[in-house]
Amino acid sequence: MGLCRVFVLFLFLILTIVSLSFTVSATDSSENEEEWREYVVTLDTHNFTQFVSQHDFMVVEFYAAWCGACQELAPEWEKAAKILSQNEPPIVLAKVDANDQQNKQLANKHGLKGFPTIKILKDGGNVIADYKGPREANAIVSYVIQQTGPPSIEITSSQDASALIVDDGFAIMGVFEEFSGEEYEKFIVLAERLRSGINFGHTKDTKHLPIVGDSSSSPNNxxxxxxxxxxxxxxxxxxxxxxxxxxxxKLIDVSSTPLVTYYDHMERYYLRKFLGTRNAKAMLYVDYTSDDYDAFKSTYYDVAKQFKGKGVSFLMGDVEASQKVLESIDLNVDQVPILIIETKSFVGIKYIKPKVSPEHILSFVKDFKDGKLQPYRKSAPIPEVNDGPIKIVVHDNLQDMLFNSGKNVLLEFTASWSEKSKKFGPILEDIAHSFQDDDIMIATFDTEKNDYPTETFKIIHFPTLYFATPSGTLLSYDGDKTKEAIIDFIQKNRDGAHLNDSSTKEEL
Incomplete structure (x- = not known):
């Protein structure tokens, strides 16, 4: 009987352990399922419009799988989505693979300029704003929740106003007698338009506004x-x-950019803004350790102030940090201090003042604005010997070789890094041999070593071919990059083609 009791007790213990194991296993399974649940909603061209139309507020990331920044954002985006799913009401974070061919039209509709691009969609997608917030999970959550509130908050104390000026130092505050009327309504429209990048507040009492700098910021006058x-x-x-x-x-956009942007890794936001502007770009490179650095800095700031809002943006950089920039346009440190102005219209059009002094900065910028300067063009040296089957064309002899040689000229625009240009090289060599001792010239132009008139030549890939005749015709070639197709194109378009259809010295 004792043995029986021991056996029953042992059996009870075994069943209890098994039962607990199943319970723990089920709990672990539930927790794992929760852990691996994806909170970011995946959208594509088929479900995007319908899904967005069902939400008053949501945020969508347009990404590409190969994008390193997108890969870094992904886990933070997922963490933020999980937290925001528990908000009241829940806030949806979504993603679209913009590199997927089926989603290309959707991506184009939202004007993507890079990856990741994040958009805030309101009112079922009727209102779209750029996301200009942080990329870390908790900060994403705070920023997104803030975007769901009113576009501008009422300021009732100086503490309210100071709280609006966050780490980046920006805020916009409106002062009104009443929170109604045309000016106030337009202010709210502006706040709704810009809220994703800056905090807005409004008040009836100027005494609540922060005093910054000195007492001159008092709004009493x-x-x-x-x-x-x-x-x-x-x-x-x-x-x-x-x-x-x-x-x-527009006024706020101009004023929220420094008069002078400094070429500094700590100023990446302003540097990107400078590089993206449509203004002409004035760039001053000096030695920050030189005795006249302070004079350059002060004078340059004063000049930038004079030209504020007049279509010129200003950047200043230390020659040591900017050496690669100078090398990219075939300049060197021996020309420092140097002032460069690059126009907004055409890539490669620059105006350069080497060995500039502080007192000459203003006159150089004025002469640029008045159209009195001659543009600088980068050019490799004109070859002393140029008798190979493929002629070398550089910027300084482009006009003579292409339009004044008396020959029909096929000109290749190339770049050393282009694999397609490398593969095309032997084909161009064969074409050149086919036209030796003829009135056809085959030539090549290195775009890395030479500037070219972008208003004349539209180059979006390499190699790019143009054909010029002695009579002044200039044609771009868009056909197959084969020897036969190109020779056929030359024969059909050369001057006098109707008189002689078989000028090549080699049978195809």
Whole structure:
């Protein structure tokens, strides 16, 4: 009987352990399922419109699988999506593979300029704004939740106002007698338009506005409603009373960029903004350790101030940090201090003042604006001997070789890094041998060593071929890159083609 009891007890223990094992296993399975659940919604061209139309507010990332920045963002985006799914009401984060061919049209519709691009979609997709926030999970959550609130908050104390000026030092505050009327309504429209990149607030009492710098920032001498932009550079604040939304947006954009951008890895945001501007770009490179550095910095700032809003943006860089930039345009440190102005219209059009002094900066910029300067063009040396089957053309002899040689000229635009150019080299060599002792010239132009007139030649890939005749015709070649196809093109388009259809010295 004792043995029986022991056996029953042993059996009970075994069953209990097994039961607990199943319970733990089930719990682990549930937890694993929760852990591996994907909270970011995957959208594509088939479900995008319908899904977005069902949400008053959501955020969508357009990504490409090969993009390193997208890969870094992915786990943070997923963490943020999990947290936001528990918000009340829940907020959806989604993603679209913009590199997938089926989603190309969807990506183009949203004006992607790079990866990742993140868009805030409101009112079922009727309102779209750029996401300009952080890329870390908790910061993403805070930023997104802030975007769901009112576009501008009421300021009732100086503490409210100071809280709007976050780490980047920017904020926009409007002062109104009443929170109604045309000016106030336009301010709210502006706030809705720009809120993804800057905090907005409004108040009836100017005493709540932060005093920055010195007492000159006191708004007591301003009559009527106005808008104040706070910023972490230059004057530290700027006031506006033009309430045309488009005009005000442009004024704020200009004023939220430093008068002088510095070529510094710590200033990447402003550097990207400088490089992306449509303005002409003035770039001053000096030795930051030189005795006249302070004079250059002060003078350059004053010149930038004079040309604010006049279509010229200004950058200053230390020659040591900027050496590769100078080398890329065939300049060297021996020419420093050097002032370069690059136009907004055509790639490669630059105006250069080497060995510039502080007192000559203003006159050089003025002469540029008045159209008095001759552009600088990078050119390799003209070859002393140029008798090979393929002629070498450089910038400084482009006009003579292409249009004044008296020959029909096939000109190849190439780049040393282009694999297609390397593969095309032997084909061009064969074509050149086919036309030896003829009035056909085969030539090549290295775009890495030479600038070219981009208003004349449209080059979007390598190699690019153009054909010029003595009579002045200039044609681009868009056919197959084969010996037969190109020779046929030359024969059909050369001067006098109707008189002689068999000028080649080699049977095809």
């Amino acid at each position: 301003i009559e009527g409603p106005f808008v104040r932009l706070y910023k972490p550079f230059d004057e530290l604040f700027e006031d506006f009373q033009n309430f045309d939304v488009d005009v005000l947006e």
